[in-house]
Amino acid sequence: MPRPSRESYGDQKPPYSYISLTAMAIWSSPEKMLPLSDIYRFITERFPYYRRNTQRWQNSLRHNLSFNDCFIKIPRRPDRPGKGAYWALHPAALDMFENGSLLRRRKRFKLLKTDKDRLENELAALANINRFMFAPPQPSVPDTTPAATHLVHQAPGTTITSSPVQRPKRSFTIESLISPDKPSADTEDDVVTTPVTTAPPVAFLYNPVAVANPTPCYGGLVHPTSYVHPSLVTGLVHPHIGFYPQHPLTAAEHPGVSNVFRFSPTLRSV
DNA sequence: CGCTAAGTCAATG
DNA sequence: CATTGACTTAGCG
Numbered sequence: 001m002p003r004p005s006r007e008s009y010g011d012q013k014p015p016y017s018y019i020s021l022t023a024m025a026i027w028s029s030p031e032k033m034l035p036l037s038d039i040y041r042f043i044t045e046r047f048p049y050y051r052r053n054t055q056r057w058q059n060s061l062r063h064n065l066s067f068n069d070c071f072i073k074i075p076r077r078p079d080r081p082g083k084g085a086y087w088a089l090h091p092a093a094l095d096m097f098e099n100g101s102l103l104r105r106r107k108r109f110k111l112l113k114t115d116k117d118r119l120e121n122e123l124a125a126l127a128n129i130n131r132f133m134f135a136p137p138q139p140s141v142p143d144t145t146p147a148a149t150h151l152v153h154q155a156p157g158t159t160i161t162s163s164p165v166q167r168p169k170r171s172f173t174i175e176s177l178i179s180p181d182k183p184s185a186d187t188e189d190d191v192v193t194t195p196v197t198t199a200p201p202v203a204f205l206y207n208p209v210a211v212a213n214p215t216p217c218y219g220g221l222v223h224p225t226s227y228v229h230p231s232l233v234t235g236l237v238h239p240h241i242g243f244y245p246q247h248p249l250t251a252a253e254h255p256g257v258s259n260v261f262r263f264s265p266t267l268r269s270v
Numbered sequence: 271c272g273c274t275a276a277g278t279c280a281a282t283g
Numbered sequence: 284c285a286t287t288g289a290c291t292t293a294g295c296g
Contacts, residue, residue, distance in 0.1 A: 057278095104275055
């Protein structure tokens with residue numbers, strides 16, 4: 001035996017809840033988001049216990065994904081093969097297990113209805129953008145070089161109803177759980193160092209925790225974990241979606257889609 | 271022990 | 284694959 005390698009619980013049930021397991025899987029991925037199938041794979045590869053009764057626990061796990069606000073479903077980019085959406089962690093839920101058991105959180109992570117609705121709107125809009133961005137003609141994926149050329153445009157009536165989501169807490173504990181397997185010089189320690197920027201950053205990272213490195217955008221860099229004021233947002237950057245300049249989508253042309261470009265109070269720095 | 275998070279079963283899109 | 288509900292099980296203060 002070369003080495004035990006994995007956190008070998010053998011065939012014994014690991015001391016983690018489905019939520020913990022799922023969070024680990026998602027967090028271990030480069031993009032911080034995974035399709036269901038990959039979440040399954042992560043779990044079965046690491047924990048032999050879950051190689052049996054798959055029907056049962058996978059059903060439960062799915063139940064968790066839908067039921068818990070800490071998981072957000074992000075539409076798959078049409079130009080990526082595979083089925084099902086991607087699942088990510090809600091940025092505000094990263095400290096879910098902090099000073100708590102991995103078997104049972106102290107409290108359930110629940111979004112305020114208002115915040116939940118907003119998120120839903122944004123994600124719905126995201127799906128719309130996908131359709132239009134990857135329309136029939138040809139999939140011009142503006143992934144690598146954004147080249148945005150549009151001015152800041154504060155959406156009319158963009159009220160920043162900053163709900164009292166105080167999160168001055170720490171980072172993630174899941175991180176350490178999966179580290180033995182993943183050296184990744186991923187997230188540095190300089191997290192949280194760049195709160196509210198006042199200058200150049202002009203893009204809004206839809207899923208701030210999804211990208212390992214700062215994403216170059218029009219006008220400067222935006223740290224994945226930084227808060228970007230809505231008035232500075234000219235487009236949207238998402239690791240899975242690419243860059244979307246605000247221009248092509250005006251409230252007028254695409255009613256109901258404009259709010260994609262508004263900053264969501266629920267997605268502040270972590 | 272009580273509270274409530276977590277897990278199960280299963281119907282329904 | 285995803286959502287939901289009704290119900291059971293079980294962590295933890």
